[in-house]
Amino acid sequence: MLSRLLPCALAIAAPLTWARADAPKAAAPAPAPAAAAGAGATSDSAKSPNAGSVSIRVRVPLADERFGPVPVATVADEVITVDDLRELAAITHQDRAEGMTGKADFTKLVERLVAVRTIVAEARAIGLDDLEEVKKPIADNKERIRFDLVRKHASKDVTVDPAEVKRLYDEARREWRIRSVFFGQEAEAKKFTAALAAGGEFDALAKKAAEDKVARSGEGSQWIRVSEIQVSVAKEVEKLAPGKATAPLKAGPGWTVVRLDEKRSVEDEALRAKIESTVRGEAVAKALQAYYAKLKKQLVRIDTKLLRAVSFDKPKGGFEALRKDRRVVARVEGAKPVTLGEVAESLARPLFHGVAPAQEQGKLDKQKQDALDALVSKRLVTIEAERLRLDDTPEAKRRAAEFETNLLFTTFIDRVVIPEVKVTEAEDRAAYEKRKDEFKYPAFYRLEGLAFQDAKNAQKALKSLQGGTDFKWLRSNSDGLVPEEEQVFRLDATQTISARAMPEEFRKALAGAQDGDVRLVASKDQHYVVRVAQFTPESVRPFEEVRPEIHKDVFGTAIARALDGWVEKLRDAHEVNVYLVTSP
Structure with missing residues (x-):
């Protein structure tokens, strides 16, 4: 790349x-x-x-x-x-x-x-x-980098079995073309299959069942991936020869009868890549679990009896007392021990509404083991990162430096540059005047029209309208009209439409039209006679309405200008050397 x-x-x-x-x-x-x-x-x-x-x-x-x-x-x-x-x-x-x-x-x-x-x-x-607001994110980022690199180290020898990927891919790419009918009652489904067995035709029986409102039936058969079919249904369809149908099968709240029409396997490289990624992810997860279990066995001693005995949902003395509890629930060789107070704090931290609702639902005791594991895992990652000297690797240094650079840069802007930037209403208004064309409401129309299959009938209707013929009468007595459901663009005088929402050919044909004007529009082999029932011209949005949007842009430009000034000024205070040669 x-x-x-x-x-x-x-x-x-x-x-x-x-x-x-x-x-x-x-x-x-x-x-x-x-x-x-x-x-x-x-x-x-x-x-x-x-x-x-x-x-x-x-x-x-x-x-x-x-x-x-x-x-x-x-x-x-x-x-x-x-x-x-x-x-x-x-x-x-x-x-x-x-x-x-x-x-x-x-x-x-x-x-x-x-x-x-x-x-x-x-x-x-x-x-x-x-500043603490800088030091803490930097420390948190360092922990994330360590976690990523330990994870990378633990899974470095993970391989993917090509045979397993092929097996899963071959299974996932199978597709069937099926026709199904869904019944609310098993008795109706059985009547359907009995009629099939007596020589009835599947599609005709399905249509009748739908008309009798005892079943839902789609339009014809369709291709579907086998993996997307309910497992119990797929097992039965698997047994069928093409052209055959299943017995009634339980499917959700009702019963279904499925006819198999055809089978195929489709090549799909994206699917193959997704399966390979999934297989690799599972292998990595397994390797990480084994790696963590090994470290835990070597370095961690958990007081299971204490953890089991202490209830976080119904703590003696209240939850706040538990937050201060310094009893050790896990000892990690080479790191500080984990206390009950840390577990309590870890459980409480993500609860925006406090611990009481979670306690009432008995959630905290169910989560205490996971909370302890997370605290232990963090210590093990630190120990392992130090053992492997991961902080000294080029990747760790690069990622840490990038994060710190970005954080200090944005902090300087927030703390030093922005407080000095002032934007007046006059500056916002000047920007508004320059950019008025960007803040226009589009023109709006209410249109009625007739769609014809050929230009000749459309021209005839146009002349009739221009001669004073009533529009409703023309709609009822014109030849060669396109049925509503087949029209490329439906016109309804009760609906308002913006010029931007119209097809381009309509927008061009209606340019300059006023109330009562009639236009001829050709669109994808259809010919429209369009009358403007009402026209609202485009208008500029008022300054007060768009000022927040304008101000944001003006303020951003002012920040950039102020930042450029700071850079120019600071180049005299911090020695700058550029080694890139621009001469030939």
Whole structure:
């Protein structure tokens, strides 16, 4: 996918620390100095971060993941890598990937990344990363990443049995063409099958049963997947030869008789993929259960007697006392123990209306084991992630960094940028004046008409109407009319319809028409004589009505403008180095 989207290479000017000929070959480059206010620099080639340094130009294939960690820019301590650029490029050019060829594209993308990281650097500088509203989501995200990676590790050896997938697919793709009749009473169903046995024809008997209102019968036979048929019914139909019918079968609130007409198996790659995904999901679930059970056996000791003895639905001393209960209900080697109070808190957290309704229904005691398992599982995931050093993996670092960057960026906007943005009524009104055409009510019509099978009869009717013939009389005495149920577009003078809801040919023909005007309209081999019973011209919606919508757009534009101002201002406070080369 990426090789298709990103078939190009980047030229990056990388700083190379200057070393004298007599210097030790293994000497490491000196660390970059900390950014100083007013020392910002942005250039097409990299600003050397080390004294005595020179630059080399490196061509980096954008689709080659081995080059992912290569920096394309830095903002203070924030590093923007090829991975970051590749991800943004794939998102930005998803719908026009083939057109992404110019270096200017990448320059703009890098500038967007630099702008975001500049804001993030300032967010850190003013301490937004120390806010609880930032720290907690970051911690929660870290837990989610750990869970995903432990899950990935636990299921890494899971394989799918092709034979099992084929068996399930072959079963699922079977289809039958059947005709069925549904009866409310078993006696009527038996009368139907008796008539069949006596030589009656299925379709004729089904039609009569429907007319007698003793059965419901669809129109003809239809193809249906075997998997969609009630199991007990499918078992009986399976026994039939084509053309034969079942005995009365119990189906929901009534009885059904089914005739099998034909069998087939249909190739369906989407169905095969869905089955394979389901089989893999079940295998993964089984592997995870085994993995969890093994960890639990090795590391967890649960006080089953205590858990069983304590009622969360009818706790002694009340539920609030149970929330403070520090008795240990589970010990996890390498982690803090789980207390009854934690279990109580876990049970109460999702209950928006408090615990009382759940207690009255006896739900909490039924859920206490699951709540304990969830708490234990969280501890086991942390232990296993630490054992496997999953926090240090590139995926964990990338996902954590992306989340933190996005959170700090939006927090800066919410806390710093938005409070400074003010939009006046005059600005909203100016935007409204520029965009009035976007806020129009469409024209509305009440129409009556006649639909003819040929143009000649339609022209004749048009002349009659223009000559003063009564419309109702014409409807009753015209030749070649199209039956109502076959008309492409039904006209009813009692109904109001907007111009936008009409077929295009009607909209064009009626343009400029007023009350009482008659028009001829051709639509899909049908010819309409249309009279305008009432016309309401389009109108502009008043400012007061659309101001909330306008204000949202104007306010968003003002935020973007203010954010651009902040980025421009902050580039002087946070050292910026761009290593992407734009020269040939």
